Each structure stands twice: as C-alpha cells, then as structure tokens.
Amino acid sequence: MASILGDLPSFDPHNFSQHRPSDPSNPSKMVPTTYRPTHNRTLPPPDQVITTEVKNILIRSFYQRAEEKLRPKRPATDHLAAEHVNKHFRAASSSSSTQGL
Amino acid sequence: MFTSGNVTARVFERQIRTPPPGASVNRARHFYENLVPSYTLYDVESPDHCFRKFTEDGLFLISFSRNHQELIVYRPSWLTYSTTDDSTTTLPPLPRRASKFDSFFTQLYSVNLASSNELICKDFFLYHQTRRFGLFATSTAQIHDSSSPSNDAVPGVPSIDKITFVLLRLDDGVVLDERVFLHDFVNLAHNMGVFLYDDLLAILSLRYQRIHLLQIRDSGHLVDARAIGYFCREDDELFLNSSSQAMMSQDKSKQQSLSGSKEDDTGENGLRHSLSQPSGSNSFLSGVKQRLLSFIFREIWNEESDNVMRVQSLKKKFYFHFQDYVDLIIWKVQFLDRQHLLIKFGSVDGGVTRSADHHPAFFAVYNMETTDIVAFYQNSAEDLYQLFEQFSDHFTVSSSTPFMNFVTSHSNNVYALEQLKYTKNKSNSFSQFVKKMLLSLPFSCQSQSPSPYFDQSLFRFDEKLISAADRHRQSSDNPIKFISRRQPQTLKFKIKPGPECGTADGRSKKICSFLFHPHLPLAISIQQTLFMPPSVVNIHFRR
Numbered sequence A: 001m002a003s004i005l006g007d008l009p010s011f012d013p014h015n016f017s018q019h020r021p022s023d024p025s026n027p028s029k030m031v032p033t034t035y036r037p038t039h040n041r042t043l044p045p046p047d048q049v050i051t052t053e054v055k056n057i058l059i060r061s062f063y064q065r066a067e068e069k070l071r072p073k074r075p076a077t078d079h080l081a082a083e084h085v086n087k088h089f090r091a092a093s094s095s096s097s098t099q100g101l
Numbered sequence B: 001m002f003t004s005g006n007v008t009a010r011v012f013e014r015q016i017r018t019p020p021p022g023a024s025v026n027r028a029r030h031f032y033e034n035l036v037p038s039y040t041l042y043d044v045e046s047p048d049h050c051f052r053k054f055t056e057d058g059l060f061l062i063s064f065s066r067n068h069q070e071l072i073v074y075r076p077s078w079l080t081y082s083t084t085d086d087s088t089t090t091l092p093p094l095p096r097r098a099s100k101f102d103s104f105f106t107q108l109y110s111v112n113l114a115s116s117n118e119l120i121c122k123d124f125f126l127y128h129q130t131r132r133f134g135l136f137a138t139s140t141a142q143i144h145d146s147s148s149p150s151n152d153a154v155p156g157v158p159s160i161d162k163i164t165f166v167l168l169r170l171d172d173g174v175v176l177d178e179r180v181f182l183h184d185f186v187n188l189a190h191n192m193g194v195f196l197y198d199d200l201l202a203i204l205s206l207r208y209q210r211i212h213l214l215q216i217r218d219s220g221h222l223v224d225a226r227a228i229g230y231f232c233r234e235d236d237e238l239f240l241n242s243s244s245q246a247m248m249s250q251d252k253s254k255q256q257s258l259s260g261s262k263e264d265d266t267g268e269n270g271l272r273h274s275l276s277q278p279s280g281s282n283s284f285l286s287g288v289k290q291r292l293l294s295f296i297f298r299e300i301w302n303e304e305s306d307n308v309m310r311v312q313s314l315k316k317k318f319y320f321h322f323q324d325y326v327d328l329i330i331w332k333v334q335f336l337d338r339q340h341l342l343i344k345f346g347s348v349d350g351g352v353t354r355s356a357d358h359h360p361a362f363f364a365v366y367n368m369e370t371t372d373i374v375a376f377y378q379n380s381a382e383d384l385y386q387l388f389e390q391f392s393d394h395f396t397v398s399s400s401t402p403f404m405n406f407v408t409s410h411s412n413n414v415y416a417l418e419q420l421k422y423t424k425n426k427s428n429s430f431s432q433f434v435k436k437m438l439l440s441l442p443f444s445c446q447s448q449s450p451s452p453y454f455d456q457s458l459f460r461f462d463e464k465l466i467s468a469a470d471r472h473r474q475s476s477d478n479p480i481k482f483i484s485r486r487q488p489q490t491l492k493f494k495i496k497p498g499p500e501c502g503t504a505d506g507r508s509k510k511i512c513s514f515l516f517h518p519h520l521p522l523a524i525s526i527q528q529t530l531f532m533p534p535s536v537v538n539i540h541f542r543r
Helices: A057-070 A077-078 A085-100 B007-016 B024-033 B237-256 B260-276 B286-303 B307-318 B322-327 B348-352 B382-390 B392-396 B412-428 B432-440
Strands: B039-041 B049-054 B059-066 B070-076 B107-111 B126-128 B132-138 B158-171 B174-184 B193-197 B200-205 B210-216 B220-229 B328-336 B340-346 B362-366 B372-378 B478-483 B491-495 B510-516 B522-529 B531-542
Touching: A057 B220, A057 B286, A057 B372, A057 B382, A057 B392, B007 B024, B049 B510, B126 B193, B132 B193, B158 B362, B174 B200, B193 B328, B193 B432, B237 B340, B286 B362, B286 B372, B307 B322, B382 B392, B382 B432, B412 B432
Parallel strands: none
Antiparallel strands: B039 B531, B049 B059, B059 B070, B070 B107, B126 B132, B132 B158, B158 B174, B193 B200, B200 B210, B210 B220, B328 B340, B340 B362, B362 B372, B478 B491, B510 B522, B522 B531
16 A cells, blocks of 8 residues: 555645554554645646637637638738728739739 | 347346446437337328327427318327236237227327418427427418519519418417518428527528527517528618618708709719618628628638739639629528528529529528628538538537437447448549538438437438438338347348238329337338328337
C-alpha cells in the first residue's frame, strides 16, 4: 500500500490523515508526502468559463466553411463591408476593364 | 461471450452486467430481437378509416374518416382474452372475439375538423410531444390557374382558397387554436411545407414566398413569432413604410414648391412613386433574396484576389446567372436548430411538381437572428454531401423525443454507412449520386418511424419493400423478411401484407402502408387497391 501510493503527490495535506490500516495489529508508518505547489501556473485563468457549445457540430462546420470562403484573400478587400463598396467596386471594374482593353 | 440470443439468458445477463456507459438503451433494445410481431391477424374487421400513424410516444393512433371530415383517435392497448383451450404444445387460434380491431385499439373520441367544402389533408399530421398536441390541416380544393388580383404572389404556383391549421389537444380532442391561410399554397403532402422543432413551427407559404414562424405556447395558442420572406426582421416593414412615407411627403413638398414647372417634373415623380411602394410592386427584391444575392456575390468576390480575375469570375458566375438567382423561389424549409433554417431554393416549376430531379436546386443555411445567409450550396455540392454523410443526424433533429434519437441513419449505424458507401462506389457519376442523396434535404418533419424493428443494428430487411420512412409502397407478393444482424442466417420474423396473395385480381397493383408502434411489438399493415376503397387491415403482433 505504502509503496504504491506513498510517492503520489497530494494536493491537500489533510488527505490520508484519516487513513486507518485494515489490520490494526500491524500499523503502517506511512506518512503521505504532500504536493505543495510553489507556483500558480496550474491554476485556471480567472476568466475561464467552461461551457458546452451552443451550436451543434453541423452548424459549426457551416460557419467554419463560411469563414474560410468569405475570408478576404487580400487585405485591400477588407472594406468590402463598408458603405461605399459599390463605388469602389465599379471603379475597380472599370479600371480593370480599361486595362484589359 | 455473453451474447446469447436466448431471452432468459439476456434477462440474467441484464442482472449481472451493466451496459457500457451511454449504451443502456441500445442494450435494452436487443430484447426486441426476441419480441417480434411475428403473428398476423389477416383482414381484421376494422372501422373503415384512413389510418395515418402512431404518435411518437405510442399513446395515440391517428386516423381519419373516409370522407376526410373527421378525426378519430385510438389508444393502442394490448389484447387480453381467456380461453378454455389448454393444449400446451401448439398455440390455439385466437378466439373470434379477441381477433378484432377493437381488442387492440380503444376509440378515445371522434372530432369533426372540416366543414362541408373542406377536407382534412390525410397526409399531414404533426405531433408536439411534450404537450401532446396534434397539428392537423384542412383545405379546400386546389385551384390550378391562379388568376387572382394579388400581385405579390409567385406566378405559376397554384392557389388554395383556404388552408386551416388546427391545433388539437390529443388527450381529449379539444381544438385549441386555428390558423387560416387564404388564397395561399402550402405543400401539405408528407408534411413537406411545415416543420415542427420543439415548440417552433415553420409554415412555408409557396405562393407568397414567406416562412411563417409560429410558436406553440403551453396554453395551446399559436403565436406569430416572425415571418421571413419579403421582410427579414420584425420591424422591417415599419421601417420601410415610414421611410416611404417620408419619401412621399418629400415628393409632395417638392411638388408644391415646383408647381410652376410641372411639365418637367411629372416623369421623375411618377418614377419615385412606383419605387416607394414596397409591397405593391416588385421593384425591390425580397429580403431573403437580397441576403442570398449578396452572399453569393461576396463568396465569388473573395475567391479571387486579383481584380481582373475577380471581375471575370463575377461576370461568369454572378452577373451571367443574375436573373436565374433572382427567379429562385423557396421550395422547402427545415430547422437545423432554434436559430438556423436550411432552405432549399429552386425554380418555380420544380416547387410544385413532385419530380424535381432535373431542376437546378440550391441549399442555403439562414440564421434568423442575424438574418444572414451562412452557407450556400448547389445541389451537386460535394461539401454539403460530406456534411450530410458525417452529420446526417443533425439534419434530422426534430424534437427531444427519446425514441427518435435511435432512428437508424448512416451517421449512427455502421451497416447503413456500409450500404451508403456501397451505392456511392457503384454509382457511375459522383455528382449524380450527390444530387440523388441531397434530394432528401431538407428532411420532412416527423417522417420516420422510431420503431426498433427498423433499427439496422438489430435487423436486416429489404429497404425497397419496407423502411422507417413513412411512405406507401407497392405491395409485394412475398413476405418481407426481417433477418437478425448478429446471426446473419437467422430469420427473426416475416411480415406479409396480405392474406395468401395471388388472388383473382392479380392485375391490379396493390398499395401497402405499414404503421409500426414506436415501442410495442405491434404493427398494422393496410393494403389497398387503387380504386377500391375498402382496404384490408392486418394486425401484426407478438402472441
């Protein structure tokens, strides 16, 4: 028993303090070593909230694909969503068509 | 090691072994291999009704009277009888009094739903399980040449004078609420035009291209949630009306101020007036169409990074097809979750006729909250097929009914997946195969039977003759075999839709439909010849 569990670290020092051996005639001298972290790197970030996804996997993949497709390939198209897109586009098209000609 | 097919062994096994986590229902369903509806009462004396279906929880059997005016609801029960025959070796025949329709089904009530010139649509029934409400539809005759004065109707779509949706509490047959659609067309066959998701109801008006979203309240009221079509948000109409009024008043003030030079101004004013009526003329595209077109545009725009190429591909893929896209109409709608709709678009011709195979069709995923199109696919799109193959269960999601989660699909059953892969490899052209598979999208609501006898991990059967899908089939003369999956040589039971077939009129084609109870080993098969109303009703059950 001691050999199996003795080396395992424990977070709470009070763990195993109530431990009674099953055979009282042969009391074990096991004192469990306690793991006391000296840093808090293992703590979760304070703003972390774990929840289930609201959208199911099918809808998520629809969105993923849409994101891939609608992601602009050039930063210049970023202001597509802006209000004067139409003008931009027409200007671009006319200039390109004249270039083509 | 412990997989004995013996029912006693299974009961013992159930005592000593816990099933793997999450598999308890599947394990319990193994018992259905032992309890099968193998005994048949042929041509049972039964009331002459159209039997529609068992509700998903098995509490009610829905049927309609032959004149399509009344709804008759039965409670399935199990037959009890006593007999003096004590022969133990062979099963005695059932006493005559026991082998009747009445000993399996108790009539709860009969309600008149339709008035004189209306008929209950016998292909339409939706069940709201949590509140035990049933949704029925009645309609007047269909008018094909719809020459009505309303100009925002889609030309070419037939018109029905009056369609009434009736919400009824099935426990006692009280009509709770009604919703009437006048001079409209909703595809009622096989629940095509209506979809129920939890308490949300989507009714697609084909004629006015509007998706009516209603909510079924616990009190039994049908409440309008929103209508998607010409407008996308609830306040769109208000906004457009107020702005058009502003424009009108602008025009008027302009007219007054420029009353001196009237000749020059009339043309401009006339144009303005015609534009400023949002619903009267078709000068605006509908809201959904607008969203769709802008999504297609942006998708093509982002495909190319080079401007010249971009314009080229926009010309080729967008402007060239612009009118085709504009002419698309909504064919069918389903919920994917409470926010998302899967909408099928197509040409006017394909929306009304059944054989829509050769018409081009498109699928769009629409977010109702943001009013965005999320995805757009052609009906030969491989992308969409891949999603369909992997996540088919998420397309079929309809309600929280426990039995419905176990309906076999190719994404939850390895045998069904094997079958799908086999047909995929066998098909000559992949795109044809994709089109064929995507025909089933959007799914019709509540069109599958949750009966465990259609669970393909338990039984193997010929899907051409019988399946979970709620369809009439051509009756075959041979009995339909249900073969065990675990012992592939063992025939578990047979279902024969008619008494010793091959009777005198072998020439007349017989139509057969099967109604399986969702959890009892009980099924009804109804066999009809095309023009002979008295149908043959057989009851299949376990003795």
